[in-house]
Amino acid sequence: MDILHALGEGLSIIMEPHRLLLLWGGVLCGLALGILPGIGGVAGTALLLPFTFSMDAAGAMALLLGLAATTTHGDPISAIVLGAPGHAASAATALDGYPMTKRGEGARALGAAYMSALMVASSAPY
Secondary structure: OHHHHHHHHHHHHHOOHHHHHHHHHHHHHHHHHHHOOOOOHHHHHHHHHHHHOOOOHHHHHHHHHHHHHHHHHHHHHHHHHOOOOOOHHHHHHHHHHHHHHHOOOHHHHHHHHHHHHHHHHHOOOO
């Protein structure tokens, strides 16, 4: 019963409106920094870390978790649209996706990139 009590208490902590707002702020920052080529999750964490010094621990974790979870989702956008991958993992995406964008099939390339990421994530043995 102690585990269920701790789970409920943790859920009530993260579901507070200001912490959800920090989580969404981290998500937006992560997407924006993921789209920029060359700035990834490590650099994004280094940029946002000074903002967390005056926050409570749960709020800081929500902000950094939102950032870390979404920087890799913004990377295919720059790789496909601009031809400049932000991470080494998007190099093959840039090789196939950028020529598709030149032919007017950019949306199809983005859809394929995100669908393959969804299939890999859903088959992972967590």
